[in-house]
Amino acid sequence: MSTEDLPRCAMQWKRRHADDPDIHIKKIHNMKLRDDDIFLCSFPKSGTHWVWRILDMVVNKSSEYSHRVVDAGFLDQQHVDSMENMASPRVMSTHLPLTALPKQVKARRTKLVHVYRDPKAVTVSLYFQWKTSGKVNDITMEKVVDAFNTEKALLLQRLRRHVVTWYIIRVISMTSSIPRPNVKMGANKNWFHWMDQVAEFERNHPEVPIFHVSYEELKLMADFLEVPLTRRLCQEISEAVSFSRQRQEENKRAGGPATFEKIFYRKGEISDWKNHLTVAQRERLDKAVRDRAHKCPFSAKYVPTSDNDADALNEC
Template structure:
C-alpha cells in the first residue's frame, strides 16, 4: 500500500522521505520529529511557526532584531535554530531567549511548548504563492554534498501542484497546516501574522510582534528593522554578511531560499482549471471561500 511519502517520491521528489504520524518528512529528520514531543524547552523560548515558503527567514530575522532591540543581523542563518533539524545538544548551546523556527503541526511540537506557555508567532501566506515558491525552489536545487546529481524535484509544475494540494509533500498538506494552526489560535493567545500584511506595512506588523513579545521599541526602530529586513537587504546579508556555517550548500547555479519575495506571482503559473480546483479544495478543507 502506497503511503504519502512513497507517493511523493514516485511523483518526482528525489530525496528520501518517511511518513511520521501520517505526515511526509525528510528521512534525514524523521527520527528527530518522532522524538520531539519529549524535548525540553525553556519558558522564555519563542517559536516561529510557518508552512514552508511563508516568509520564515524574513520573520525569524525580524524577531531576533526585536529581541536585540536594534536592526542588527544575527550572526548565523536561521537554520541554526531550526527546531526539527538541529539536535537538542546544538539548541541547548543557544543563549536565551532562543528563537526557534519550525514547519511542524501543533500536535508535533514538544509538549513543553504548551505546558510552559512559550510565545508563538504564526505566519501564513497565500497558499498559491507558497506552492509556486516551493516548486521553484525544489525544481532548481541540487544538494552540493548529495549522492544524486538530480534536482530535488524532477516533475513538471502540474505534477508538483497535484502533489502539493493533496499533501504529498514534505511537512504535509498546507490545508491541514492552516486548519490546525487556526484552531490552535482559537484556544491560545498566539501572534498571527499575514505575509501580505507585512508586505504592505512591515513596520506595523513588527510593532504587533514586539508588543506580543512584551518588548516594545521606539517607532524609529520598527522602521529601521523593516528596512534592514527588506527582501534585497536581507538577501544580501544572508549571502554576503552572515556566517555561512548553517547555510545549506547547493551546487553552483542552483536556486537558494530567496527568489522574488513578492505577492501574487501565482497568477503567472496557475491555469484557470488549476485555480478553480485549488479553490474548491481550500473551501472543502477549511470550510470557507478562498480569501485571496
C-alpha cells in the first residue's frame, strides 16, 4: 500500500462508522453508561477477542456461543448510537487510552478489565497480523521490534506512509493535532505508552474499579465481576473458550476467509515468540522493558533478572 491509497482508507473508515475520528472520540466521551456496563481495555494483540468471549460467557453465565460478537461493542469503530441497542450487561472493548473512555466511567465507577501481555508476544503477533493482512508489503520483524524499542514508535510513523487502516493512524497512534476531551496526545503510540497511561489513570482515579489480568494468567475475573459461577460452569466455559475451539467458531461467523482466522487467532501460545525473535531482538525488548519497569508495575513481570528467571519465563 502507498500514500496514493490514503483517500481510499479514509473512505473505509467512514463506511465503518460514518463519523470523523475526532467526532467519534467526542461521542464516546459523552456516551451514557449503565450500572452493569463493563469495558475490556487492552493494547492491540493482547488477547482482546479471546478475553471478550470469556467475559461474555461469564457475565451471561453460559458456556454457549451467543450471536453476540466482539465488534458489536468495539468502542473504537462502532457507532456510539448502535451500542444503545445492545442488551445488558454490555461488554464493550477498546484500544483507546483510558482517558478517552466515557466521562461517566468515573462517576458510575464502571468496571474496567485491563488485559495485558508479554511485549515480546505482542511484537510477534503484530508482525504476523500486518504481514497476513497483505497491506504492508515491506514489513519486517526488525521494524516491529523498533516500534517497541523506541520512544518514537518508528513503525507507526512508517505506517503513515504505508497505511494499514485509517483506524491505526488516527485512533491507535493518537497523533492527530485536533484536540480531544481529556485525551493525552501520544498516549497510545506503543506498548510502553499504553502501560504508562493505564498506571497513571489508576493513580488519578482510584474510585474506578480496574481488574488487571495478564494474558498469561486469565483467571479470577468472575470474582471481580461479582458473578457467582459453579465449578461445572467454569469447566464448561474453559472448554468452550479453548483457543482452537474459539478460532473455529469465530472464523465460522466471519463467513469464510481463512485470513480472518490467521489475523486474529494465529496460535494463542504464550511463549511462541521464542520461535520468531532473534536473541538480539529479545534482548533489545527486555532492555526496553527493564529500563521502564520502575514506572510501570505491569511491565516488571516480563523482565528476567537472571538466567534462571529467563528460563522460567520461557517455560510459562
